[in-house]
Amino acid sequence: MDYITEARLMTTYLLSKPLQQAEEELYVKAMEILDLNFSNFEEILIKEMFQNKFKLSCLDAGLALVDPSNQARRKIFTMLAILEASPNYTDSFLARDFSISDYFNVFFAGIRAVLRAIIGVLMVKNIQRKCH
């Protein structure tokens, strides 16, 4: 998968927003600078992750518990940093006054995080088993 398609999928997953061209270019630049090397396991994880948003979210959650420093997550982390350092997405990061509906959102995010973690851990273990 090319960097731009990766970047677009990650932005939809992270913020449910479309990716702007400036951040798209910055992600490509970041990947070229970082020049990440992946193990066989990480290569398979990345291939799985970028199939769709659901797999991406669950594998991210699973790795956060099982193997938080996995290089596959580094791609998502880099995208997250790029989005935060852009005025196009500031409102998704900068502290703000939360409304009642936002409180529900936070509660819902907590529940969703747990569910994603449960599914994600099983998915990661499954890929690990296949690798070995």
Next chain:
Amino acid sequence: MSLKFDYIVVGSGATGAIAAKTLVDKGVAVALLDVGVTDEMYKEQLPNKDFVTLRTQDVDQHRYFLGAEMEGIPWETTRVGSQLTPPRNFLTRLAETILPIKSETFQPLESVAKGGLGGGWGLGCFVYSQKELEAIGLKASEMTPAYQSVISHIGVSGAKDDATPYCLRNLLDVQAVTELGENAKGILAAYEKKKQRFHKQQIYVGRSALALLTQDKDDRKAVQYKDMGFWGDGDKSAYRSWITIEQLEKKNNFSYHKNCCVLRFEETDAAVRVYVKRVDTNDNQVFECKKLILAPGVLNSARIVSRSFDYKKERMPIICNPYSYMPCLQWRRLGKGIEQKNISFSQLMLFVDKNNDNFDVSMASLFSYRSLLLFKLIKEAPLNFADSRILMQFLHSAFTIAGVHHPEWPSSSKYMQMEKNADTFSGDVLHVTYKLSDKEQQINRGREKDIQKALSRLGCQSLKTIQTPMGASVHYAGSLPFCKSGEHFTITPKGKLGGTKNVYVADGSGFRYLPAKGLTLTLMANAHRVAKNVLEND
């Protein structure tokens, strides 16, 4: 051929800058030898605007927040120095190459930048009590005027409150305290309500005394509350040692020599010869002076002295404050918006003084986590990044970080050794062994629990205590302990290096004890005192 000067100061950090200034003010000719790495990349890129405006408007903010080489997106396990933002990264550039160190148990942060580690100083100012100074090996009668002289030069703001006995004590010429952010206001209000109860438990909270201007001073501007203190020093409201060096460079009796890594010295009957290896050309160079004042930082003073005495000392002592930090949540700030105006530095201090004698005090500096980007916090949560982002945005304003320093004494399990190694820039490597005893660790854990409880009563719930590796506090001392007899590898109370006639040490190498309170102001005051002694002994 050697270059000849009356006085040579080595190092441009907090102590070197003040020692040089003290000498220059008395009209003598001073040369300062320094490696002097500077930031050539970011200083022009950082706009002179506040954090919120930059975050919401600047399309180029990634250049300084993330860095040109994406160095502001740290992935590896947190190492000492990784808290430095891209515009501050120059502080550690070249240090690992020029000042090699090996250790399994100690991770120091060293700098060969112009202005040294002072460029990343948290600005907290503490005047030590008489008991603390005695334990260090210093006299209150000599230090009090030295403290006063230093704060008049660097500019310090502070308040008169319960923290005063632990911060500025009776010093004069203090500027008005900074305005409080909402986060700190909540904690202080909780303290004021239960003050009597806290006092019964010997717990004191008050405003931080900071080397941060609230009124203009010379060409330096009063703080504008832009909350960019972790990123740059545009208006010079925060004191940095390079400010003093820049002021001195305008004087005729001062010369600054860049790219000079001092390796060793040698005393002859008439002079001190200083051997330098240039970092730009790798050439050797010799300087000559009547008096040499070493102030390159404790670890590097140990290297220079060890080489100059032919590596005769097998083990040199070292002390360093153990440091831990506690991310805390202040419930009443959950889901609150960001304020336009704030400062990045610690606004409140908490002291636990169990014996009520201002000695062996435990201390926490309280910071808000405002101007460091959220993605670094998101990474620390054991959750997927997308949901973690929503939770962290909600928690962001409620975060308070309590940085806890512990007092520290020397022991036989804390030492340094120099070993020759032809493969390195200097031809040797410094090995450090640093182990806290079980009893010391137990005492520190007890202190942390006291602080955690106090924070909880202030409405700040500590989430966990994160222990940093030894060396992370960046407070080093005690490698050449003060000793009246003037033996080799010690410093006399006047600051002269034992076994020499004209070599002085103006950094913290002599300190025999480290209080929990930050030592930078005391280091500067001691440097002033030593420089005065150098002149008086002429």
